[in-house]
Amino acid sequence: MAFESLTDRFGGIFKKLRGQSRLTEANMDAMLKEIRVALLEADVNFKVVKAFTNDVKEKAIGQDVYNKVNPSQMVVKIVHDEIEELLGADQTGLNYAKNGLTIILLVGLQGTGKTTTAGKLGKYLIEKEHKKVMVAACDVYRPAAIEQLETVAGQVGMTFFSMGKEDPVNIASEAKKKALNEHFDVLLIDTAGRLQIDEALMGELKKINHEVHPDEVLLLVDAAAGQDSVNVANAFNHDLRLTGVIMSKLDGDARGGAALSIKYLTGLPIKFAGIGEKMSDLEPFYPSRMADRILGMGDVVTLVEKAKEVMDEKEMEKASKKMLDGDFTLEDMLKQMKQVQKLGSIGAIARMIPGMPKLTDEQKQRAEKEMKVFESIINSMTPYERRHPEILRYSHKNRIAKGSGHTNADVNRVIKRYEDSKRMMKEMKRYSGKNGGFGGMGGMGGLGGGRF
Amino acid sequence: MGLFSFLKNKFSKKGDAPEKEKKEEQSLETYSKGLEKSRKNFASRLDALSKRYAKVNSDYFEELEQVLIESDVGVDLSLRLIENLLDQSEKQKISDPKAINEMLVDNMFVDYATRGESVENEIRFNENGPTVLLVVGVNGVGKTTSIAKLAHHYQEKGKKVLLVAGDTFRAGATTQLKIWAERLNCPIVVGKENGDPASVAYDGCQYAKNNDIDLIIVDTAGRQQTKANLMQELAKINRVLGREIEGAPHDTFLIIDGTTGQNGVLQAKAFKEVTNLTGIVITKMDGTSKGGIILSIRDELGVPVRFIGLGERMEDLQEFDLDKYLYGLLLGESRDD
Numbered sequence: 066m067a068f069e070s071l072t073d074r075f076g077g078i079f080k081k082l083r084g085q086s087r088l089t090e091a092n093m094d095a096m097l098k099e100i101r102v103a104l105l106e107a108d109v110n111f112k113v114v115k116a117f118t119n120d121v122k123e124k125a126i127g128q129d130v131y132n133k134v135n136p137s138q139m140v141v142k143i144v145h146d147e148i149e150e151l152l153g154a155d156q157t158g159l160n161y162a163k164n165g166l167t168i169i170l171l172v173g174l175q176g177t178g179k180t181t182t183a184g185k186l187g188k189y190l191i192e193k194e195h196k197k198v199m200v201a202a203c204d205v206y207r208p209a210a211i212e213q214l215e216t217v218a219g220q221v222g223m224t225f226f227s228m229g230k231e232d233p234v235n236i237a238s239e240a241k242k243k244a245l246n247e248h249f250d251v252l253l254i255d256t257a258g259r260l261q262i263d264e265a266l267m268g269e270l271k272k273i274n275h276e277v278h279p280d281e282v283l284l285l286v287d288a289a290a291g292q293d294s295v296n297v298a299n300a301f302n303h304d305l306r307l308t309g310v311i312m313s314k315l316d317g318d319a320r321g322g323a324a325l326s327i328k329y330l331t332g333l334p335i336k337f338a339g340i341g342e343k344m345s346d347l348e349p350f351y352p353s354r355m356a357d358r359i360l361g362m363g364d365v366v367t368l369v370e371k372a373k374e375v376m377d378e379k380e381m382e383k384a385s386k387k388m389l390d391g392d393f394t395l396e397d398m399l400k401q402m403k404q405v406q407k408l409g410s411i412g413a414i415a416r417m418i419p420g421m422p423k424l425t426d427e428q429k430q431r432a433e434k435e436m437k438v439f440e441s442i443i444n445s446m447t448p449y450e451r452r453h454p455e456i457l458r459y460s461h462k463n464r465i466a467k468g469s470g471h472t473n474a475d476v477n478r479v480i481k482r483y484e485d486s487k488r489m490m491k492e493m494k495r496y497s498g499k500n501g502g503f504g505g506m507g508g509m510g511g512l513g514g515g516r517f
Numbered sequence: 518m519g520l521f522s523f524l525k526n527k528f529s530k531k532g533d534a535p536e537k538e539k540k541e542e543q544s545l546e547t548y549s550k551g552l553e554k555s556r557k558n559f560a561s562r563l564d565a566l567s568k569r570y571a572k573v574n575s576d577y578f579e580e581l582e583q584v585l586i587e588s589d590v591g592v593d594l595s596l597r598l599i600e601n602l603l604d605q606s607e608k609q610k611i612s613d614p615k616a617i618n619e620m621l622v623d624n625m626f627v628d629y630a631t632r633g634e635s636v637e638n639e640i641r642f643n644e645n646g647p648t649v650l651l652v653v654g655v656n657g658v659g660k661t662t663s664i665a666k667l668a669h670h671y672q673e674k675g676k677k678v679l680l681v682a683g684d685t686f687r688a689g690a691t692t693q694l695k696i697w698a699e700r701l702n703c704p705i706v707v708g709k710e711n712g713d714p715a716s717v718a719y720d721g722c723q724y725a726k727n728n729d730i731d732l733i734i735v736d737t738a739g740r741q742q743t744k745a746n747l748m749q750e751l752a753k754i755n756r757v758l759g760r761e762i763e764g765a766p767h768d769t770f771l772i773i774d775g776t777t778g779q780n781g782v783l784q785a786k787a788f789k790e791v792t793n794l795t796g797i798v799i800t801k802m803d804g805t806s807k808g809g810i811i812l813s814i815r816d817e818l819g820v821p822v823r824f825i826g827l828g829e830r831m832e833d834l835q836e837f838d839l840d841k842y843l844y845g846l847l848l849g850e851s852r853d854d
Contacts, residue, residue, distance in 0.1 A: 108779055213693075217688050287657065289780035290777070291807050294776075
């Protein structure tokens with residue numbers, strides 16, 4: 066399937082271009098083609114992809130390639146940084162009214178998460194910004210939309226305003242009056258979802274906009290939105306003069322290319338990201354994370370940079386020499402695991418290594434939990450035992466299990482993993498001779514196959 | 518030879534039509550209207566393109582590729598279609614843009630029609646006891662509304678329909694379905710807020726067995742396909758349904774928002790893993806100029822589209838008919854020419 070083969074394809078290109086020291090049109094082209102595909106698969110708009118890759122190409126030609134990195138890795142890094150910079154440009158927090166009431170209008174297509182986001186935004190404003198918040202229910206069309214908003218408002222403790230199925234323009238205007246009279250800091254207005262072709266509803270939105278003069282008009286964009294997202298944003302922007310965008314449903318696995326498309330074409334800042342189902346799952350927008358996500362490929366360069374910082378090279382040399390000599394102990398395994406851990410969570414590392422299959426949340430959690438178990442078990446051994454695990458008998462294991470708060474089976478698992486790693490080291494030695502270097506990441510055997 | 522003339526023939530107006538054909542006529546109308554935006558983006562652009570070029574060249578193919586990708590057809594499939602087209606045009610020495618376009622459309626949908634088994638759109642009704650339709654999808658795709666429309670569709674066919682409010686999570690979801698049940702005048706089984714949806718499903722089965730229900734439609738909470746625990750919850754609902762009624766759920770529909778991009782494929786894939794996905798319902802097709810996702814999903818997973826949402830009215834949820842779809846996408850109101 067398309068999405069899985071992507072990293073493999075990159076792998077091939079990486080190999081071909083090893084050892085070239087300057088970016089040229091020739092050595093960039095193959096990579097740019099793949100990047101184009103990656104962006105399109107992330108649902109970045111076609112025109113944006115074209116313009117964007119051209120921009121990048123112009124900027125990159127002639128640049129020196131960092132040591133230890135090959136030209137295509139360099140291109141990935143440049144593209145990544147470029148996306149990050151673009152997404153981050155003109156980023157601002159919420160615009161509050163100079164004095165008095167700030168009005169925020171939430172608009173968007175049906176099902177993008179306006180009502181849920183109204184709740185999340187309310188919670189954010191109350192807890193993080195210490196504002197007194199009221200929310201007005203102006204979606205009078207979708208069955209039970211009002212009830213949904215009322216429940217949500219109750220959950221986060223903001224004042225709820227509704228006039229039932231009255232004219233939404235009227236509701237907005239009354240809500241504003243009440244908010245002013247009762248000295249609220251912020252009025253959120255939830256509106257009906259609409260298809261952009263719906264002129265009647267669009268007209269209603271324009272009227273609300275005109276009536277209450279909001280300080281912020283925020284468009285909700287679903288992370289899974291397709292090529293049409295730009296047209297949607299343009300239509301709303303044309304009629305309402307948007308002030309920003311909130312990306313919703315970023316907890317899914319959609320790559321969210323819409324963020325790049327909309328930003329590139331409209332310049333609207335992306336202000337928040339919805340990252341889960343709980344009311345607290347709204348966070349400021351992080352351009353760098355988004356760039357990772359849209360590009361969807363391990364940021365090889367980051368890995369190289371990070372790896373260089375963290376790994377103590379001498380230590381590693383020693384360890385790998387020991388490993389290859391078959392002189393590999395539980396202590397070494399733990400040390401290795403810890404060094405790898407310093408790079409970031411296992412999930413983050415796995416994402417950075419091309420060719421590494423994507424881990425599910427569950428797998429990631431399991432792997433990280435396992436690391437902790439390993440550490441506590443190894444720490445419960447005496448130094449001698451760590452160096453000579455072969456002496457461990459039943460009674461030793463019993464003691465270790467108790468001391469670490471785990472079971473005998475867990476202890477056996479650690480030893481088994483250790484033996485597997487050790488065997489792997491020996492095999493490697495046979496194949497790679499003396500310059501085999503650092504290989505199997507011992508303790509991470511379950512993840513396997515990682516190469517730096 | 519082409520698809521165009523086939524469609525024109527098939528759907529040419531036939532003066533005073535009997536009652537049955539009137540219905541067909543209306544259905545065609547719905548397709549034509551609901552796909553107006555898509556048509557403008559796809560057929561009209563192909564048309565304009567063919568007028569700009571006297572002969573096809575590499576630029577022409579590049580522009581075709583753009584039209585496909587911008588219709589959310591998916592990069593992989595788009596590239597493949599264009600490659601095949603290049604091949605064919607070289608072999609058959611065709612350089613007329615119009616002919617190339619017809620070839621492209623043929624390829625797109627021949628592919629669609631031949632992949633996966635041919636499908637009966639209608640639900641297969643269980644001969645002994647109630648039939649169960651489970652409805653799943655990510656958040657905000659229009660599950661509840663589609664359920665109401667499906668219920669209406671089967672009520673029209675004389676079936677006794679029961680709604681089961683299995684979305685106990687989203688605030689207001691149960692109320693929303695209740696309002697629909699009232700409007701449709703059909704019974705509904707609801708559970709406690711934040712209660713176990715599987716237990717609501719169980720109650721629904723009991724109610725159906727005791728009240729001669731023909732069709733149970735089970736709503737579920739929207740869930741991002743990456744959440745392992747929520748997907749497990751679906752598996753549990755599945756098990757409970759199967760235990761209570763033999764063979765249930767008889768059909769499982771995944772609802773996909775027509776404005777969704779390439780993630781639609783991943784959604785379908787993930788849901789296919791935990792449920793026995795038998796069909797796809799594409800919603801909000803009238804609001805998007807894209808909808809190429811229909812092709813991508815069929816291409817990658819072989820799960821058929823069973824219904825398609827072409828507007829907000831009850832009857833705008835139509836059984837998916839490839840010929841009508843193509844007619845709406847390619848020809849539309851130009852029928853009388």
